[in-house]
Amino acid sequence: MGKIDDVKLNHILKALKELEYGSVVITVHDGKITQIDTTEKKRFSLVKNHS
Numbered sequence: 116m117g118k119i120d121d122v123k124l125n126h127i128l129k130a131l132k133e134l135e136y137g138s139v140v141i142t143v144h145d146g147k148i149t150q151i152d153t154t155e156k157k158r159f160s161l162v163k164n165h166s
Contacts (some may be wrong), residue, residue, distance in 0.1 A: 136157070
């Protein structure tokens with residue numbers, strides 16, 4: 116595995132800090148980070164209608 120540079124590491128840490136629900140996917144090719152994807156989920160509580 117190659118050395119992770121500070122720019123990529125900071126980007127990953129920022130994505131994790133800003134994420135409440137979801138995922139961060141790190142794509143690696145030949146031991147190097149080539150892509151970082153963030154998927155954020157928004158959760159809404161269900162309100163039941165009592166009719």
